[in-house]
Amino acid sequence: MSGSRRSLPRHSIASIKSAIQNVARFRWLIFFTGQFANFANNLVGSSLSLTIVAMIEKDKIINTTLDSNNSTIVMKPTSGKIHVDWSHVDKDHMLQAAFWGTLVMSLFGGRICELFGPRKVVSLALATTGSVNLLFPVISIHSFYGAYFVRVVQGLCAGLIQPSTYVVVSRWSTAYERTLSNGVVSSGGSLGNLISLPLSGLLVSSSLFGGWPAVFYIFGGFNLVMAVVWFIIIYDTPEEHPYLGEEELEEILTRRLLKSGAPAKISWGKIFTSIPVYAYLLPAFTYSWVVAIVINQIPSFYEEILGFSHEANGFVASLPWIVSMFSALVGSTIADKIRRKNIVSLSLIRKSFTAVGLGCVSLGLVAITLLKDKRIAVVLTLGVCKGLGTLSTAGYAANHLDIAPSFAGTLAGFAGAIASIASLAANEGAALIVGNKPTQKNWYKLFYISSAINFCGVVFYCIFGSGETQSWDPSCVRRQSVKSIMSNKSRKFSMKSINDDNNNHQNEPQQVQADQQNHPHGSVHHVTISTDETVEFQ
Numbered sequence: 001m002s003g004s005r006r007s008l009p010r011h012s013i014a015s016i017k018s019a020i021q022n023v024a025r026f027r028w029l030i031f032f033t034g035q036f037a038n039f040a041n042n043l044v045g046s047s048l049s050l051t052i053v054a055m056i057e058k059d060k061i062i063n064t065t066l067d068s069n070n071s072t073i074v075m076k077p078t079s080g081k082i083h084v085d086w087s088h089v090d091k092d093h094m095l096q097a098a099f100w101g102t103l104v105m106s107l108f109g110g111r112i113c114e115l116f117g118p119r120k121v122v123s124l125a126l127a128t129t130g131s132v133n134l135l136f137p138v139i140s141i142h143s144f145y146g147a148y149f150v151r152v153v154q155g156l157c158a159g160l161i162q163p164s165t166y167v168v169v170s171r172w173s174t175a176y177e178r179t180l181s182n183g184v185v186s187s188g189g190s191l192g193n194l195i196s197l198p199l200s201g202l203l204v205s206s207s208l209f210g211g212w213p214a215v216f217y218i219f220g221g222f223n224l225v226m227a228v229v230w231f232i233i234i235y236d237t238p239e240e241h242p243y244l245g246e247e248e249l250e251e252i253l254t255r256r257l258l259k260s261g262a263p264a265k266i267s268w269g270k271i272f273t274s275i276p277v278y279a280y281l282l283p284a285f286t287y288s289w290v291v292a293i294v295i296n297q298i299p300s301f302y303e304e305i306l307g308f309s310h311e312a313n314g315f316v317a318s319l320p321w322i323v324s325m326f327s328a329l330v331g332s333t334i335a336d337k338i339r340r341k342n343i344v345s346l347s348l349i350r351k352s353f354t355a356v357g358l359g360c361v362s363l364g365l366v367a368i369t370l371l372k373d374k375r376i377a378v379v380l381t382l383g384v385c386k387g388l389g390t391l392s393t394a395g396y397a398a399n400h401l402d403i404a405p406s407f408a409g410t411l412a413g414f415a416g417a418i419a420s421i422a423s424l425a426a427n428e429g430a431a432l433i434v435g436n437k438p439t440q441k442n443w444y445k446l447f448y449i450s451s452a453i454n455f456c457g458v459v460f461y462c463i464f465g466s467g468e469t470q471s472w473d474p475s476c477v478r479r480q481s482v483k484s485i486m487s488n489k490s491r492k493f494s495m496k497s498i499n500d501d502n503n504n505h506q507n508e509p510q511q512v513q514a515d516q517q518n519h520p521h522g523s524v525h526h527v528t529i530s531t532d533e534t535v536e537f538q
Contacts, residue, residue, distance in 0.1 A: 026244050027172045027252065031181045033233045034165040035188035037122055040226040041161045042192025043219040044133050044154055045098060047200045049296045050313060052094060053303060054204035054212045055140070056086045082213075084140055088438075092431040095296045096424050097148045101155020102162075103420035110163035110413025111266075117236030118164035118409075123227045125157035125164075130223030137213035155420070162416050167409035170401055171237055174255035176340050182398045183332025187325050190390060193295065194321035201313055256405075266407060270472035279464040280399045280411065281418050283354060286457030287392065288419035290361055292426035293450050294320055294386055297434070304438040306375045316379045323387020328394075331357070335394035346402060346467030354395030354465070358458045361389040365451035369444040396461050403466060404473045426450070 086094065113121050132150045140147035165185045173181040196219070204212040235241040238252045271277055299317050302308040308316060335349050364385020371377045400411035429449065434442045 026241075026248055027181075027238070028184075030168060030172050030234065031184045033230060034168050034185040035191070036226060037126065037161055037230055038165055038185060038188030039192040039195075040126060040219075040223045041129065041158055042189045043196045044129055044223060045158060046193045046295050047196045047215050047219055048098075048151070049095060050197055050200045050299045050317065051204055051212050051215045052086075052091050053299060053313075055084050056091060082141060082211075084144070086144060088436045089431060090144060092427050094144075094148060094151065096427045097151035098155035098158065099292075099420040099423040099427070101152040101157075102159045103155070103417050103424070105156040105159025106163065106413045106416030106420060107159075108413065109159040109416070110167070110407075110409035110411065112160065113164040113167045114407070114409045118167050119231060119234050119236050122161055122164045122234070123231040125160040126223050126227035126230060129154050129157040129161075130220045130227065133216050133220030133223065136216045136220075159413070159416060159420075163409045163412040166400065166412040168234065170405050170408035171256070172252060173401075174252060176255075176336055178401045179335045179339070179394050179398050180329075180332040182401060183328045183393045186393050186397060187328040187390075190321045190324035190328060192321075194318050194325060197299070197313075197318040197321070198315045201315065201317075205309075266410065267472045270470075271404075271407070271410075274403075274470055274472070275464050276399070276403045276466040276468075276470060277411065277414075279461050279466065280396055280403065281415055283358060283392070283396045283457035283461045284415040285418045285422040286454045287358055287361070287389065288422035289426045290365070290386070290389070290450050290454050291419075292423035293430065293446065294382075296423075296427055297430045297446070298382070300438065301443050302379075305440050305443055306373070306378065308375075316383075319379060319383030320386035323384055324390040327357070327388050328390040331391040331394040332398070335398075347465065348467075350395045350399055350402070350467045351462045351465055352395070354392045354461050355458055357389045357391030357393075357395060358454055360385045360391075362451040362455040362458070365447045365454075369447055372440075396465060399465065399467070403468065403470050405469065406473050 132153050136147060136150050139150055165188075166182070169178065169181050169185055199218075200215045203214040203218070206214065208214040209217055238244055238249050241249075299313050302313050302316060331353055335353060338344065338349055339346060364381055367381050367385070368378045371381060400408045400415065404411055430446055433446045433449070
């Protein structure tokens with residue numbers, strides 16, 4: 001009977017609604033969409049490292065001799081499948097192609113997204129990446145240079161996608177969740193590698209679409225779907241989004257570090273003379289060197305030296321990315337919790353996570369040279385140590401959001417360009433050291449050099465890194481009232497009135513009083529905004 005129903009008190013309904021909103025913040029849908037954009041992009045970027053082994057494999061028995069005991073491993077031929085006539089050197093050059101595109105576009109991609117917004121830019125980039133990926137199998141069979149051009153185009157698109165996701169983070173995240181939101185978005189790269197490698201291994205060994213071409217068709221199609229999803233969900237700023245609640249919008253605008261309004265002008269001279277900027281960029285180079293080795297060279301090492309098949313190669317090569325994804329999220333969560341409690345400075349947090357994460361990577365590369373032909377031990381050691389490297393997501397990799405939140409996309413673009421240079425250098429180094437003579441000794445030389453390079457980045461960042469917003473960033477002197485932020489928006493807030501009766505107090509911390517009519521107790525909340533990251537609700 002309807003008359004016997006007991007309705008909940010208004011304050012109970014409000015409490016339930018508030019609890020739901022606290023758990024399901026709309027901005028996290030934005031961050032996870034950014035994660036999947038990086039995921040889609042990395043599906044295409046990393047899949048070639050394993051697929052290319054199947055592409056160039058001829059219809060014959062492959063014999064691989066191990067240095068330690070001169071034993072021979074016989075691998076199954078792939079009879080009946082189409083192959084390309086590329087040498088090992090051609091393979092290394094093809095793996096470099098995308099990095100050239102990323103190098104060029106990353107220099108401008110971050111700033112392009114800051115000026116024109118990430119919504120249309122990323123949608124177009126994802127659609128382009130997916131479209132040319134569908135064409136790659138046909139083009140690669142007929143022309144090495146045509147396939148090379150396709151990879152360059154995909155690299156150009158990656159140079160737009162990656163920094164754009166960090167523009168989204170800088171605009172949508174609040175001060176004490178920027179590490180975790182950055183970790184969520186960046187973990188899409190690890191997730192892409194995690195799915196790409198084992199799935200590629202299965203597809204190249206199947207008969208679907210002729211084997212290895214299936215990798216490009218499926219991953220290309222996913223990028224096209226993701227382009228549509230991105231355009232539907234993502235808007236350039238929180239103020240523009242039609243589905244964002246008023247309460248959450250107010251929370252974002254008052255608690256984020258970034259200033260609202262038009263993109264700020266960049267003081268290039270101050271950026272290029274800033275030591276913390278270089279401290280952020282150097283580990284981006286050194287760690288990206290290692291990542292390039294793991295993505296592009298380790299599958300060949302596993303096959304040529306450890307003797308893994310295509311199927312097994314895909315699964316064992318994915319282990320670092322399983323650990324990477326969880327390390328990034330766990331590390332970012334811990335870093336934000338420490339930051340909220342103000343136990344230590346943000347600079348110390350960034351340096352600690354960088355030292356632990358990247359230090360594990362350097363140790364792991366040396367350790368696998370001591371394990372020789374113990375295949376399981378090598379795979380586990382490399383997987384865990386490289387995976388723990390993404391603890392640096394809460395370290396230097398989030399530092400662009402600290403030192404220059406107004407130009408997070410620009411700095412992320414610079415880091416992407418630096419990463420591309422590192423990747424190119426790493427692949428050239430692999431070609432010179434390993435080349436067409438993939439002996440165990442040559443592979444170990446490459447690992448020693450990579451370990452030393454990575455450790456240099458750790459030391460430099462721990463000495464010169466900073467977690468403080470730099471003086472040349474407009475957010476360093478942020479003094480805005482909620483009224484000035486929201487006065488240009490065409491939406492009505494629950495704030496009934498704003499007390500701004502004395503314009504002579506411009507030099508004092510500005511306070512806004514809002515009378516919330518719907519609050520069951522009619523209480524008044526005072527919001528104080530100052531130059532600090534914090535916003536006090538009294």
